[in-house]
Amino acid sequence: MSSEQTPQGDGTGGKSTQEARMGEGVDDRFNSKLRDAFGTSPFILTKFDKFMNWVRGSSMFMLQFGIACCSIEMMHTYSVKHDLDRFHAGVPRASPRQADVIIIPGTIVSKFAPRMKRIYDQMPEPKFVIGMGSCTISGGPFQEGYNVIKGAEEVIPIDIHVPGCPPRPEALIYGVAKLQERIAHGETAPVTVKPYELEEFGDLERDELVQHLADQINEDDLVMRYDWTEQP
């Protein structure tokens, strides 16, 4: 449409279409190589899916989500010097309903896992998860503890693991970039079978423990049941 309208009027005579389009006050900054290459017809043909994936990867809204030590390095990644914004991923949202990427920066313990699952469930599809730090891989330094979930993947599916304790901001940025690459290529993480699920208390198998807790928990309360021995 617009490409067919030849600019009319004063001063356009010797100018290229591109120059004429720029008008007053716009400097060379907008003259990217890509734009140059398009010449007079700035259209590209692509698949809609491909385009959408590219958009998704290039504009990621992160959930503002801090758990443990790793979140300190995550905050540094968002801030000056490392500035995750440069990689189209620097808009932390406080509400899971506005976010599409969740970075899990820390140790998940028994009391927090159901809440984390809840937060993950509240995020709109498509959603992506970055596990930050050894704790989200295996429980990290606390793996042998009585209260620590041995990896966030026991609860929600994770797309990218960034190892380290804590990973440096550069490592997290690398992880984010890798995720973007995957999203742009339309790859998704295989959804693993998760040992720990949120379920209604009434649906649990009636064993000794469940009988014992029956007068403390309502039938329709959501619960997470941990069978620690079944963990890796």
Added chain:
Amino acid sequence: MSLEKPVPDAPDEVGVTEDGLDYDALEELVSEHVIDRESHVNAEALVIRPDAVQDTLSALKEEAGFDHCSAVTAQEYEDRYESIYHLKKFDDPTQQLSVVVPANKDEPVSESAESVYRTADWHEREAYDLVGIEYDDHPDLRRILLPETWQGHPMGKDYNQNQPQVVPLREHVNPLAEDHSAGEDSDTMFVNIGPHHPATHGVLHVKTVLDGEQIADIDPDIGYLHRNEEQMCEQSTYRHQIMPYPDRWDYTPGGILNEWAYARAAESMADIEVPEYAQVLRTMSAELTRIAAHMLALGTFGLDVYGDFNAIFMYAVRDREAVQNILEDLTGQRLMFNYFRLGGVSWDVPEPREEFFEKIREFLDGLPEYIEEYHNLITENEIFQLRCIDTGILPPEVAKNYGATGPVLRGSGVDYDLRRDDPYGYYDELDWNVVTEDGCDNYSRVLVRMREVEESAKIIRQCVDLLEDWPEDDREIQANVPRTLRPEADKEVYEAVEGAKGELGIYMRSDGTDKPARFKIRSPCFSNLQTLPEMSEGEYIPDMVASLGSLDIVLGEVDR
């Protein structure tokens, strides 16, 4: 001189003599309840009857002046349970006394100390939760760190770590639903703040009952980051394996300060002398972390009172990056330093030394300008003052009763700083001041932190000068410590240092092996957080958020 504490007048407290405490006089004072006496490394301990805890403690508090219940340690022996109350004085924390309360193995019950020291409330709940001792007369004895439905007490002896557990999620109900209003004609409403909430500094959950905009009732619910740090330390060897864990208690980073708490306790238990050169290195690196930690406190406080990722936060992170670069040069890590070893530090400053010192000096020279910037940006800002002055009031007596320490206590005008009052490291050789502000409000607490950064800078500068001139042959960074450390059995020690958030204490009991039989962390944030209801009940929600920010808690340390 700057380092001297104003001496309180006429201490006619029982047991105080010219050269330390007279424990016999103390025992005499409560003799009717005492059944035995023990010697711990840091102080003497009175073993008392489990049904006379309140009488004993209140006599010790009123007449002998032990106004600071630093921590409550619970543990299980083969034949009994035991709670230890570690008492101190705010005027002179070198005067210490432990009160040991044994409890029956089959039915562990002892009297609660909550009516004497408010702080015992949470400490006893923790003891109940993890070890399983019940406290008679406790106002609200329920689990604190683990979920309500947890089975068993994990720090007890016969706990089976592999048994299944069920954890409910009741918090998912819409907080605005009608059923959250308390009764038909009540105007109050129940609201959950957290555990995922930008203003709670991590995973704190605050249950609030609101009356309009005001807070009628508030109950901090913790344990969302309870990473069984004590169990981990009990499974690790003194010599090398424990040291990485302290970095993960207060990770803002208070790392080196925390390492010092463990190092101090272990060194006092195993009688290790630290070379002077290493003490200077320790002092310098510890104060660097303190600057970083206070900067983060400032930055996140900016988040709390102004909103998302704003200028203040960015400025604070800029300065933290500078400190972290220095610390990375020194220790090799940005956050989890693992720099201390028992008997010293892991290595000397990096070569070329001049360059390293130059880097520190450059940072210190820039600091006054930055602090000026913060004052222009924050403390002199009218909006900030409206939010912070006269909100979140914490009177000194209340703060002491709750065992609050660190900048929180000093913001209430109490002159208490372990670096000076219970000296360790190289602090008593240096020239610096303890900062206090007596506004008792959010504003004072922020000011204290900002002024402490300046004091830390002073300390670092003096350390750098010392290190620079230190004769080359004399740079001993570690004492000679055996590869495996096995302190004799049944030594008990409680030592504390001034961490970034306050008094960070470690209790350890040895059993003759190379691992501690009991390892207990007294976290400053745990006690400080307990004051939140005092500060915010009857106030508006935004003031509560500001108070929470000014307490500067780190959940890793609250929950451990």
